[in-house]
Amino acid sequence: MIGIIGGTGSEGKALAVRLASIGDEVIIGSRDEAKAKAVAENIRSKSSKFKIKGMSNFNAAQNSELVIITVPYNSQKNILNEIKSELANKIVINTVVPLIFKNSKVFLSSVTDGSAALEAKNILTNSFVIAAFQTISSDQLIDLEVKVTSDVIVCGDDLISKRSVAELINRMNGLRAIDAGSLYNSIYIENLTCLLVNINKVNKVNSAVQITGI
Numbered sequence: 686m687i688g689i690i691g692g693t694g695s696e697g698k699a700l701a702v703r704l705a706s707i708g709d710e711v712i713i714g715s716r717d718e719a720k721a722k723a724v725a726e727n728i729r730s731k732s733s734k735f736k737i738k739g740m741s742n743f744n745a746a747q748n749s750e751l752v753i754i755t756v757p758y759n760s761q762k763n764i765l766n767e768i769k770s771e772l773a774n775k776i777v778i779n780t781v782v783p784l785i786f787k788n789s790k791v792f793l794s795s796v797t798d799g800s801a802a803l804e805a806k807n808i809l810t811n812s813f814v815i816a817a818f819q820t821i822s823s824d825q826l827i828d829l830e831v832k833v834t835s836d837v838i839v840c841g842d843d844l845i846s847k848r849s850v851a852e853l854i855n856r857m858n859g860l861r862a863i864d865a866g867s868l869y870n871s872i873y874i875e876n877l878t879c880l881l882v883n884i885n886k887v888n889k890v891n892s893a894v895q896i897t898g899i
């Protein structure tokens with residue numbers, strides 16, 4: 686079971702659809718259980734094969750073996766502290782990028798811990814935090830007609846968890862996991878994501894990355 690915290694938003698729904706489409710069981714989490722159930726129902730209506738439920742963020746974390754965080758950066762600290770007990774000994778994939786949208790421009794907020802993923806690790810001291818999925822736009826993932834052929838840069842400090850997340854990514858049609866080393870390198874992924882969002886704005890596209898030579 687894969688729980689998505691903040692799963693009612695663009696990124697959460699997109700990952701839910703992709704994961705459900707490869708047969709994984711998904712729980713959409715939300716601060717509002719009714720909203721989570723409605724979003725799950727809406728996704729389920731796209732295919733009777735999708736196994737997807739909606740719950741509060743806390744229950745989603747409690748009932749999942751693997752949890753994905755898809756909340757805006759400014760809410761990350763609060764929500765992680767609220768559900769921390771339910772994430773112990775679990776793999777937590779962090780997709781969060783501390784972007785600031787101001788005057789039609791996009792910047793990266795400076796984070797005391799270095800990156801949103803490192804901040805998550807410092808809160809979730811008993812979990813295996815892996816950074817992934819930041820560089821792919823939800824607009825691409827949500828549409829199953831679109832064959833997404835992007836690399837997903839993955840970093841984390843626990844090798845077994847990182848391998849397990851890479852296997853999950855490689856099962857998602859078209860995606861390829863690239864091991865980028867320790868969680869410290871999430872600093873560079875988050876910076877790269879900010880650059881991609883700026884490229885998207887300038888060129889009115891959904892850009893992503895493909896690493897060559899590997």
Ligand SMILES: NC(=O)c1ccc[n+]([C@@H]2O[C@H](COP(=O)([O-])OP(=O)(O)OC[C@H]3O[C@@H](n4cnc5c(N)ncnc54)[C@H](OP(=O)(O)O)[C@@H]3O)[C@@H](O)[C@H]2O)c1
Pocket residue numbers: 690691692693694695696697714715716717720721754755756757758759760764780781782783784818819820821822823824
């Ligand atoms: N969108 C993308 O293309 C994309 C791509 C890669 C990474 N990301 C990252 O994924 C994260 C989510 O992005 P998004 O575009 O999906 O954002 P979003 O739609 O604005 O928000 C996602 C969900 O977060 C929950 N949320 C909002 N404020 C909250 C708060 N104060 N406390 C707790 N939960 C709150 C909401 O769920 P409820 O109201 O149901 O609780 C909302 O549906 C961001 O950190 C972003 O950097 C996004």
